[in-house]
Amino acid sequence: MIGTLAHEFWRRKSVQNLFLRALSFTFIVAGSIFIAIPVAWMISTSLKTLGETFLFPPRWIPHEIRWDNYPRALTFIDYGHYLNNTLIITISAMIGQILSASLVAFGFARLRAPGRDFLFVVLLATLMLPYHVTLVPTYLLFRALGWLNTYLPLIVPSWLGGGAFFIFLLRQFFATLPLELDDAARIDGASLFDIYWRIMLPLSKPALATVAIFSFFAHWNDFLGPLIYLSRERMYTLSLGLAFYVTTHGQVEWNLLMAATLVTLLPPLILFFTFQRAFVQGIALTGLKG
Amino acid sequence: MRVETRVQVKRSFLRLSLTQREAIAFYLFISPWLLGFLLFTLGPMIAAFLLSFTFYDVISPPRWVWFENYRIMFTTDPLFWQALKVTFIYVFGSVPLHLGAALFVALLMNQPLPGIYFFRTVYYLPSIIGGVPVALLWLWIYNPSFGIANWLLSLVGIKGPQWLFDEFWIIPALIIMGLWGIGGAMLVFLAALQGIPRHLYEAAQLDGAGVLAQFRHVTLPMLSPVIFFNLVMGIIHSFQVFTNVFIMTQGGPANASLVYVLHLYRNAFSYFKMGYAAALAWFLFLVILVITLLIIKSSPAWVYYEGMRGGRQT
Numbered sequence: 128m129i130g131t132l133a134h135e136f137w138r139r140k141s142v143q144n145l146f147l148r149a150l151s152f153t154f155i156v157a158g159s160i161f162i163a164i165p166v167a168w169m170i171s172t173s174l175k176t177l178g179e180t181f182l183f184p185p186r187w188i189p190h191e192i193r194w195d196n197y198p199r200a201l202t203f204i205d206y207g208h209y210l211n212n213t214l215i216i217t218i219s220a221m222i223g224q225i226l227s228a229s230l231v232a233f234g235f236a237r238l239r240a241p242g243r244d245f246l247f248v249v250l251l252a253t254l255m256l257p258y259h260v261t262l263v264p265t266y267l268l269f270r271a272l273g274w275l276n277t278y279l280p281l282i283v284p285s286w287l288g289g290g291a292f293f294i295f296l297l298r299q300f301f302a303t304l305p306l307e308l309d310d311a312a313r314i315d316g317a318s319l320f321d322i323y324w325r326i327m328l329p330l331s332k333p334a335l336a337t338v339a340i341f342s343f344f345a346h347w348n349d350f351l352g353p354l355i356y357l358s359r360e361r362m363y364t365l366s367l368g369l370a371f372y373v374t375t376h377g378q379v380e381w382n383l384l385m386a387a388t389l390v391t392l393l394p395p396l397i398l399f400f401t402f403q404r405a406f407v408q409g410i411a412l413t414g415l416k417g
Numbered sequence: 418m419r420v421e422t423r424v425q426v427k428r429s430f431l432r433l434s435l436t437q438r439e440a441i442a443f444y445l446f447i448s449p450w451l452l453g454f455l456l457f458t459l460g461p462m463i464a465a466f467l468l469s470f471t472f473y474d475v476i477s478p479p480r481w482v483w484f485e486n487y488r489i490m491f492t493t494d495p496l497f498w499q500a501l502k503v504t505f506i507y508v509f510g511s512v513p514l515h516l517g518a519a520l521f522v523a524l525l526m527n528q529p530l531p532g533i534y535f536f537r538t539v540y541y542l543p544s545i546i547g548g549v550p551v552a553l554l555w556l557w558i559y560n561p562s563f564g565i566a567n568w569l570l571s572l573v574g575i576k577g578p579q580w581l582f583d584e585f586w587i588i589p590a591l592i593i594m595g596l597w598g599i600g601g602a603m604l605v606f607l608a609a610l611q612g613i614p615r616h617l618y619e620a621a622q623l624d625g626a627g628v629l630a631q632f633r634h635v636t637l638p639m640l641s642p643v644i645f646f647n648l649v650m651g652i653i654h655s656f657q658v659f660t661n662v663f664i665m666t667q668g669g670p671a672n673a674s675l676v677y678v679l680h681l682y683r684n685a686f687s688y689f690k691m692g693y694a695a696a697l698a699w700f701l702f703l704v705i706l707v708i709t710l711l712i713i714k715s716s717p718a719w720v721y722y723e724g725m726r727g728g729r730q731t
Contacts, residue, residue, distance in 0.1 A: 147628070151525040158522060159539045162597065166542075168565050169554050181563050184571065227449040234446030238439050246447065253458055255649065255709065257657050259678050260702045263685050263695045264464035265457055270475075287453025294450060319442050348548030350660045355686060366549040370664050373553060381557055388550045399545050403538070 173197070173386035180381045193382070200386035208361055209368040216281050216353075216364060217346040223286035224293055224342045225335055231288055232297035233323045237309065253291045258351075266355055280356045281349070285342075293338045300334035301327055336402050344395055365391050469696035474689045486696035497697070499672050500680040503588065507658060507676060511592045512651045516644065519599040523606035524636075537607070541600035552664040555594045556581070559665075581666050584673040591661060591674065602647050609643040610636070638721040645720045649709055656705050677701055 167187070172180055173196055175189040201207065235247055269280040288294065304327065312322050328335070353367045363371070369387060373379055444451070469486055473479035490497050522540060526533055543551065558564045559580035567577030578586045613636065621631045659678040662668060668675035681701070685694035 148528055148530060151528055152530050155522070155525050155530070155536050159536055162539055162543060164565065164569075165554055165558055165597065168558065172557065183563050184568050185563065185565060227453075231447045231450040234443050238443035238446060239436070240440035240443035243443060246451075249454070250450070253454065255653055256458065256462075257653055257702055257705055259657055259681060260465055260698050261458060261461035262681075263691055263698060264461035264468060266685070267464075267475075267691065268456075268461070284453060284457050286449065287456065288450030289453075319446075323446075344545060344547070348546075348550075350549055350663075354663075369553060370549050373556065373664060374667065384553060385557065388553050392546050392550055395545050396542075399542075 169385050169389060172381055173200075173389055175382045177380055177382055196382050196386045197390065200383045200390060203380065203383045204368050204372050204387065205360070205363075206365075206368070206387060206390075209363050209365045212278075212362055213347060213364040213366075216278050217343055219278070219282045220285035220346045221339060221342040223282065224289035225338055226289075227286050228289035228293035228338060229297050229328060229331070229335065230323065232294045232301055233327055235294065236298045236301035237306075237322075237327075238319070250291050250294060254295070262355075269356065275356060276359050276362060277356075278362075281346070281352050285346075289342075293342065296338060297331065297334055300331055304330055340398055340402050343398060347395055465695040465698055468692050469699050471692040473691040475691060476689075479692065482692070486693045487700075489693065490696055490700065496672065496675060496680055500675050500677045503673065503675055504656060504658070504677040506588055507591060508652060508655045510588065511595050511655050512648065514592060515595055515599055515655075516602060516647055516651060518596055519602035519647070520606050520640075520644070522599065523603045523610055524632075526603070526607055527610040537604070540603055543597045544600040547598065548660060549664060551594070551597070552661045555590075555597075555661075556665045558594075559590055581674075582670055584670055587666060587670065587674045591658070591665075594661070595655075602651070605643060605647060606640065609640055613639045641720040642722060645712070645716055649712055652708060652712070653705055656701065 168185075171185075171187050171189065174192045174194070175186075175196075176191065176193055179186065179189055235243065235250075265280075269275060272279075274280050308326055308330075309322050312326055317325070348366060349364070350366045350370065353364045354370075357363060357367060369384070369391065372384065468479065470481060470483055471479035472482050472485070526537060526540075530536075558566050561567060561577065561579045561582060564580075566580060570577040580586050580590045617635045617639070618631055621635050626634065657678050658676050659682065662674050662676050662679055663682070666674045668679050677697070678701075681694050681697045684690045684697060
């Protein structure tokens with residue numbers, strides 16, 4: 128009797144759905160714990176004394192909370208210089224990428240010319256080109272130009288097209304803007320550059336924000352570029368400085384390193400939370416993930 | 418009559434010049450990219466190809482040696498085969514797992530559940546912090562004596578391995594840490610899932626399809642273009658794994674994590690064998706190209722494009 132009742136109950140669609148949702152929710156929470164634990168561990172470590180980092184089993188809430196690890200983290204490596212260098216590279220490259228990618232995207236979205244579609248296919252193909260193929264000759268080129276130990280190799284390519292991904296993203300966005308806008312402007316005597324600069328760019332703020340954030344992340348996190356082109360320690364970026372601290376020091380001060388790493392993560396995190404909506408839309412727009 | 422012809426001539430001249438002007442404008446607008454493409458993509462690719470037939474140590478001029486670099490690569494450099502093996506294991510271990518996990522989480526998230534936006538953000542966060550910070554964090558997590566990986570295992574009574582110091586566990590360790598970054602692929606899957614029209618599911622339900630049948634016959638075909646795209650990009654991307662290995666293991670222990678690009682990097686920038694490094698680069702490029710082409714060739718069998726149904730409305 129109870130068996131059949133239970134069976135009847137189970138056969139109702141709503142009950143099955145509820146069960147499935149509860150199960151999904153459990154999985155999602157479990158997964159987010161897997162994601163959160165490393166971050167919690169990083170924060171916990173950053174507030175410990177060095178002695179306490181070497182306890183097993185680890186103590187999650189430090190015995191004494193060392194806030195002063197954070198000011199110390201900014202001095203145990205040359206943090207100020209690294210930060211300054213990283214900002215110079217990231218911001219100059221980002222501006223170049225926004226300007227040149229949007230310029231090129233405007234061409235592909237709005238102008239007709241023989242060879243355009245072919246060039247667009249070439250552009251898309253470079254999205255799939257592994258970076259390492261061009262690594263050695265590009266290095267030799269910058270070396271011949273005398274640009275080693277300058278920031279130019281890390282900035283100049285961003286001003287020349289700024290990467291197929293951003294061009295593609297912006298072209299997709301420009302293509303959604305009505306052509307009547309261009310026609311109206313042209314009747315008013317606007318040049319093509321005016322249309323690009325005064326109409327398309329102001330209307331594309333969400334897409335430009337997406338490009339800006341992706342570009343910021345890419346340069347902020349870049350490792351191989353600085354590794355190859357910068358060998359003078361005072362020119363290191365944060366990524367390079369943190370990495371070399373670990374690979375050259377026998378005894379790593381994990382508490383300070385984790386504090387320094389967390390500080391390094393702050394600018395991208397702040398950017399992400401400020402522009403989260405534009406960002407998620409940008410990903411959906413192109414179906415790419417950067 | 419004469420006037421008319423003149424107007425026509427003038428008009429067609431004008432029209433021609435307009436198209437021409439537009440074409441010139443187009444090439445002006447895209448000139449930054451065109452220049453960048455020639456200088457930093459096409460030029461270097463050709464240069465790398467030529468360089469791969471030379472010995473070049475940066476100091477003395479390059480010496481043409483025909484296929485010597487390739488001969489060394491296949492016959493006398495044992496680390497080349499090691500690097501190739503390690504990289505293949507990494508790629509074919511991590512890509513299916515990564516995509517599978519991302520798809521699974523996206524399916525779970527594609528339901529009306531409490532706090533879903535919060536969880537979406539949580540899953541995406543590790544993808545933003547990438548690069549060196551992630552490598553440093555996991556280096557500490559995998560610390561065999563004091564890291565939380567082994568602490569978590571000790572909670573369930575398992576004595577954890579030496580992780581990064583263990584020839585067997587090093588690659589699985591790298592693959593597991595890669596799972597931390599599924600957020601990007603998950604978002605792409607989620608966007609695609611939300612683009613599947615409701616009525617397809619309703620029709621399937623009318624035909625008596627259960628949850629699994631709906632997944633098999635509606636969700637998977639509709640998602641296949643995105644799966645295809647993520648698969649291709651994932652493979653290209655993971656063949657080039659470098660930063661994590663460079664920071665966490667330097668290729669050790671006993672070259673068990675000597676990934677291909679690390680081998681390439683060392684030959685180029687530690688031993689200054691530029692010609693050999695270029696040969697390594699071109700070979701990996703061909704490997705990636707062949708695999709990508711195989712996937713593209715196989716795609717008609719399993720990728721379903723809605724736009725190609727032949728115009729019949731359902």
